[in-house]
Amino acid sequence: MSSDRASLIRDLSDEEARAALVLKWGDTEPGTIPAWVAEMDYEVAPVVREAVAAAVERGVLGYPPLDRAGGTVAEAYAGFAQRRYGATVDPAHVLLTADVTVGVRVALEVLSERAPMVLPVPAYDPQHGLGKVTGLEQWSLPVDLDGDDYALDLDELDRLLARGARTLLLTQPHNPAGHVHTRAELEGIRDVVTKHGARVVSDEIHAPLVLPGAEHVPYLSLEGTADHAVAVVSSSKAFGVPGLKCAQIVTGDDATRDRLVDTPLAHNDSWGSLGVVAAEAAYAHGDAWLDALVERLDQQRSLLRSLLAEHLPEARTWPLEATYLAWVDLRAYGHDDPAAPIRAGGVRVTPGAAYWPGLAGFVRLNIATSPERLTEIVRRMGAALD
Template sequence: MSLIRDLTDEEARAALVLKWGETEPGVLPAWVAEMDYAIAEPITSALRDAVDRGEVGYPAFVRSGGKLGEAYAGFALRHFEADVPPDRVLPTADVTVGVRIALEVLSERAPMVLPLPAYDPQHGLGRITGREQWDLPVEPDADRYVVDLDELDRLFARGARTLLLTQPHNPAGHVHTREELEGIRDVVVRHGARVVSDEIHAPLVLPGAEFVSYLSLEGTADHAVAVVAASKAFNIPGLKCAQIVTGDDATRDRLVEIPMAQNDSWGSLGVVAAVAAYTEGDPWLAALVERLDQQRMLLGRLLTENLPQARMRPLEATYMAWLDLRAYGHDDPAEVLLRGGVRVSPGQAYWPGLGGHVRLNIATSPERLTEIVRRMAAALTGGRGGGDDGGASGAPPA
């Protein structure tokens, strides 16, 4: 029996109050990064036990290390062969908050470089931390996601001082190779700059690719942090517990010493869930990666059969596919697809001004994914669309 259980439509609408609850009945949600799967049993069991004993107050005032640091260190060693000292793991509310804190505390008050496309909440981080955002577009017509090192070098030469790296990448689904990361590191070091590496999707690298943490490279400890969490891999973003990982004690100490009000919003149940995920979730995670690999292959077949002019870079990690639909002639295909009964994320949320692209969430049942692509094809090609069946989606029966 598979450890991955598909939620029925009714269960998904009750559990995923944003992804499903904010989507009109009859429309299939394939947008926000939540999975249509039941939570891993070790996590639900740990949360039930915590609620039964009344553990819903403030979390223990541990600014680094503790049981959360030990749990993540063990997870990183098993999955990434990374030697992470537990006391260099600091709790924070979520990855976006962790990135903001790193910018505020560690980075010079100078422009930050953001490769495009970029996870949509990242677009506001420069503004709220008092920094200019300098975009680094990744060629949309290239077959692979490749950071232009020459352009990165020019941006640092002009005065940028921080690169916001997303590794593995959301929404492009790319896993940076060691060679690619070493090239980025060399440019950063040459200019005395800094890297904040969002590595939330590291546990979701699919077969054929290998995750390398930026901090694992020689010569990065003094200029970088990684921000990680169990939330995406284990489908628990609402519990609010991410981690900032530092490469040296000096960086850790700078982050530990900030005012409490700057980093005080992680939750006690989030800690419980993260510890359970990191210590007991390996079998469920392995089953999830296997399912996502199957979904990735299914999507490739469905696009070939139904939307042959769609272009997709290799999906090496995550469960979000970045689709180039420009050949179908719609500047805002997300709006067209919504009218056809599928809600996806518009590409302009990740690259303002870039038309013809969408981000598609494939973390659902094979039946739903098949129906999603069928409706997409009907909407984009002017055929008979779906969305009029009152919500039936090929989900398993309740």
């Protein structure tokens, strides 16, 4: 990383991280390095921090406007999507929501038929509760854990939709697999979904964090998707502001947007005024910082590969194409829940069973930290499992 770009990413000290990241660090015992929840050990992008600080100085602490239309955030996101993904987004089709999980829930409740939903597993842990919350039965679509890469089984998706499922909850880029769906993969998914008249809800929160060698293709940018899909996006993961509560639901046509707008306000509210400020600043002015972050994460994934080879040579990982979350197969070390001895050894990671209930031998590891801290994390993991 060039010195100018490197200076944009500042690592938090342990003391700063414990004060700022009150869940990731504050909920982890002293002496243990937290590498679990999806927060970064980096100072918030200056353009975002300064915009929020200025808003607080102005007293912007009340309710945001009740209009669910995206307003200035929608305009900023449309520009961001064009610059970063080459995608054309109509700002009139962008709505506000509190966060991505809320946006996905709202889309499932308002747009989906009262029929089973398909959830590929492993899956981001809060998604496992969405079926119960929305009253939709969840049908899992397991991914082959022994393959060399994450790949959806389109034949099995076809069978599940033929049996009566009517919604696919797609996470792309994927958490925890770190996979970026190619255009060809997404076209295959689209073709199966449209064959059965089903719907896609695409969680694209990690889209800004696609690493060199891969390219994010928004699902709605594909021909033939506008009438059966929505995407839920946010600046929160890429810019480190999940506590400010402002995500966006991107629709592909007027009819879908109108169905979401026409729901009672209580069904979709609670985004925050400061979240609106942060999102607009990130989308409109955060490109340089984001470029530096992606470069840092690229370096971190290379460091992770070398550290695993040295300290955990029997570990397996899928290619980390996006996010800062590595899905690590530790079955060779003989622990059903390797997160437990790893935590006893001074590192907190997330058990794989959080993403695939009943799954043994896997963990998710957060690498968005300093090189020195990541080196110590993997060293401790190796010592704990040796």
